[in-house]
Amino acid sequence: MALSGLDIYKLLPKTNCRQCGLATCLAFAMQLAKKTLPIEKCPFVSLEAKTTLEAQAMPAIKLITLGSNESKFDIGNETVMFRHEEKFRNPTGVGFIIDDNHSDTEIKERLKKINQLKFERVGQELRVNLVAIKQNKDAQRFLEATKLLLDNTTLPIMLMSSDPAALKQAAVISQERKPLLYSAQQKNFAQIAAIAKEFQLPLVVTAQDIDQLSQLTKELNALGVKELILDTGIKPIADKIWDLTQIRRQALKKSNRALGYPSLAIVQKSDPYEEAMEAGAYIAKYAGIVLIKGWYSWEVLSILTLRQNIYTDPQKPLQIDPKLYPIGQVSRDSPVLVTTNFSLTYYTVLTEVEAGKIPAYILSVDTQGMSVLTAWAAEKFNAEAITKSLNSLGVKEVIGHKNLIIPGYVAMISGDLEDQSGFKIIVGPKEAAGIPSFLKNLQ
Amino acid sequence: METQLVLEKWQGVISTVIIGAKKEEGGSRSDTVKIGGQITMPLLFKEGATPNKPRIAFEISDIAPFDFDEELIATYGKAVNDPFAWADICVNEYKAGLLCLKMQGTHPDFGNKSPESAAKFISALLSKVKVPLIIIGSGDDAKDNLIMPACSEAARGERCLIGCAVQDNYKTLVASVLADGHSIIAESPIDINIAKQLNILISDMGLSLERIVINPTIGALGYGLEYAYSIMERARLAALSGDKTLASPFICFVAQEAWKTKEAKASSQQGIIWETLTATSLIQSGADLLVMRHPKAGQNVSNYIEALFKG
Missing domain, CATH: 3.40.50.11600 (Rossmann fold)
Structure with missing residues (x-):
């Protein structure tokens, strides 16, 4: 929640010393509220005031960049609950989960199809954003499958494993691509956090409810891991919509820092129509990343088109060349x-x-x-x-x-x-x- | 430490509109359909009651439709040439809970059917089909003003939903709906102020706000969906904040928009998913009634609604 000029005034020395260049502390506070002057202009400001103002300048929902090359993308930094209030800023990343128990050929084939998913609509290029590899067998297979990902797609990648040792091995070989790690949970967060910290990687945090989730993000922050993405696990669609809405409200309406991160939703349905409907709900309702399995182009086109609609700036309508x-x-x-x-x-x-x-x-x-x-x-x-x-x-x-x-x-x-x-x-x-x-x- | 949930407390409530009248209510429908009544934003079940699910109305036409995609024609087959057979398939095969009949054949360009024959058609359909009915004019204002009173009268007591009233042509329709015990669809061109204004004009004529359903005019997925999406959210927020003149349920003509798109015409599956996702996205922003065409899309959306409301 933005501080008003008066709120800021209360934190200032109120001596009207004019060293900031303005006649009164109140006038300076008004400029601070408008963010036209930095707090450093005041030589006497207290540490407390400085921390408060710096915290206010931080986005309510952390901006996180995924990937490292030209396909990298941003999520988070959202400021509103409804798009008409201003706009939704960073479009939901749409990603695909591939299970590592498929054969090498099968995995390559899927990656080939995923790489080809690009569409042109209303003068914009619509792209998919992420590929996740999920461990279903041993650590060795997970490592091999991660290699396949690295060699066969330039999209940002995500590593999904509940085994810290397997996750670490995969992180070692893919660290340059800045993979997203999935995920830190109550039972293993210290070990997973160590990997995220060692390789400076973003990390998904999974817990069934927002209480546990905020507890975990605080612990992870204390361990020095700050690039976090929130996940509330497997549950019915309506409950997921509720969680995503609640997380967004906590961050925007209560400045709850423990939940001030983008969120991720894994689609549970597998029928392409059901998958698209579920993904669509999460795109409309605040997910920073949505993961699906299907790669039919007609399904993915519909999902990406919905994302394009929802993330269009209501104040800057799409235009075509006048001719x-x-x-x-x-x-x-x-x-x-x-x-x-x-x-x-x-x-x-x-x-x-x-x-x-x-x-x-x-x-x-x-x-x-x-x-x-x-x-x-x-x-x-x-x-x-x-x-x-x-x-x-x-x-x-x-x-x-x-x-x-x-x-x-x-x-x-x-x-x-x-x-x-x-x-x-x-x-x-x-x-x-x-x-x-x-x-x-x-x- | 327990995280304090952020809950919205609204004072407004969306009107409950009932479509269809059973025998004991003066009609002849086998069932009634209730929409609206919610006290919170869509799908936030933990915040407040949403007593009625969004409902799907299958679209039929009194003449063979000229704007149906090949995929749709192939799906319905010869039935599209016979509105009674078509209605029968929708109700018995696809389990439509209500039908949306477009009186296309009354349009000067498409048959120019007389008020008498339109009325006769409505009576015949009502006797053959027992689900509640939505009746829509052909879109030609002058002709609709002749036809719709006749249709309304032919369906007197059946508590149909009749449309569409627009800002510069609503009086004739309101008078008929009022006289014959129906409810009305108030159409505004993706404009919240006109929606509000039209609701006021209609209620000033004596038709209560509880008998109005708003048609916000939607665009299909990829074709302006986001405009209607946000207009609906804005209207719903205003209604829940206490603006009674916007507290009407929404009807969205999903199929006619979705099947017009290039994408829908590209392949059978893409057409179905286009109609499906247009519908579910509008449910997310508050749609109460969805007018649909393809049975597979209807089934997708209906399953989705059931899943949402189960938990």
């Missing part, structure tokens, strides 16, 4: 529909134009990612802006007519637009769903 897009087998006579460059608007119009099966052009005007009515209100989708796009985006060179279809919601600009652009303006439907029948009737 003239040909849809289908267009000719010089094909109709031209104008819309904004807000991805959702554009793709909605696109889907309907395609559904109508009548070739057409979509002219996407640069509205800085605003939708039709918002952009119109902000004067980014008015007669001037559209005329400018008609001239600058080469429309006249490509089409042989002078008709332009505008969204029904901006019918009011038709007169102005006709005057300024010299095009004949046709008012289209208000909703994109009306486009197919509109285009049909136009012919």
Whole structure:
């Protein structure tokens, strides 16, 4: 919870000595609250005040980087319970668990498939993030399987074993890749912590409830292990959602440092549909890492798309390049529909134009990612802006007519637009769903 | 040391809306469907009561649908040409607890069915199918204003859920729903202020807030899902904080959006998972009624709901 200027003032010497450059301690406190001046500007500040302010500057949920090469990714540092309050910052890492009791060929085959899971959507590349190897046999097999991982994927890796000796062996050979260790539990945390500390690796902490979990993170902190990720073990989905929500609330609403870490959820279901639904719930509800087993591309695409949606910044909508897009087998006579460059608007119009099966052009005007009515209100989708796009985006060179279809919601600009652009303006439907029948009737 | 749980204490409660009326209630349905009534954010069972599960309504149409993907047509086969056979499959084979009927054939472009024949169709369907009914117009405002009063009257006393009322076309529908004892769907374009405003306008006409279900207008997975997701969360938070004018359950037209996407059309499994995950993500943000098409997606979501509510 952020301290107010007044809270900070109470911690200052209140002598108004002006050495910080400001007239009063209160004025200095206000600047500290805004984080525009560092506490060091005050030569007389107490150690207590300094510690409190430093703690306040630390994120409520620790930022943790996983992996070491170009595939590394961040989790944590989240600041809100609901995305509309600001945004969710670091997208859930989606990872795969591979059991070490599969044959070498099988493991290689899976890794090959996992490596290929990359998708392009709305101008963004969607990727998977992590591969975990899970011990099911002896330490020797776990070591061999870890080698297979190191040699066959560049994705960050995670080592899953309850045997400290096996985990250590695997950590030794993979330390350069900064593997995530799984996991420290009540029964073995001192031994596992020693491995994490020796190789400077992030560590998952597992306990069935948040009481035990906070106890463990405190113990681990005392042992010098601070890169932690929280896991509440195997339980029904609704209980898991409750735990993830409670951990997030503890960190954000109570500044509970013992639970101020990202969390991890292992999906229990194995049917691809069930797996996707369960993973989806954890992505929506705060998991920093979600681990699944299935690697069907249709399943993974749906999971990554959900993550893309949930982690889109509500204040910065996705945009596309403003230009003239040909849809289908267009000719010089094909109709031209104008819309904004807000991805959702554009793709909605696109889907309907395609559904109508009548070739057409979509002219996407640069509205800085605003939708039709918002952009119109902000004067980014008015007669001037559209005329400018008609001239600058080469429309006249490509089409042989002078008709332009505008969204029904901006019918009011038709007169102005006709005057300024010299095009004949046709008012289209208000909703994109009306486009197919509109285009049909136009012919 | 025991960690003190952070619990939200809300003063608001979401309205309970009942769809369908049994014989003793003046209708002829075999069962009723109750939605809403929760006093906490979705799926946080340890924080407060969620007395009613989200429910799935299977979507059917009075004419052969033109916006059904090949996968869906293949699944239902010839039944899509016969709404009665189609309804029968949904209820008996796929165990639909309620049906969502779209009166597509009344649209000027798609058959332009008269109010009389629409009413006749509703009566026939009600006599053949016994589950509660959601009835949706064709989306042509002028024509809906002729058709929907006739449909509403034909279903008088059956406590249907009828839609969709929109900000600039709600009066005719509200009057019919009020007269014939139904509930209404209030549709707003991913806009919490319009949702609130429309609920106020409707209740000002005398239809109580307990008879309104909000259609927040959703986008499919990958196509703006997050907008509806956050609008629903915001509306739900406002409702639980005590804003009665937003305390309505949500209906989400999942399938029509999901099956429009390129991804859904790519393969049978991808279509099913697209519809499935769109639905479950909206459950996470507060959906109470999900209008769905593919039986496998319906079954996935229904199993998921059962699992969530079991523990």
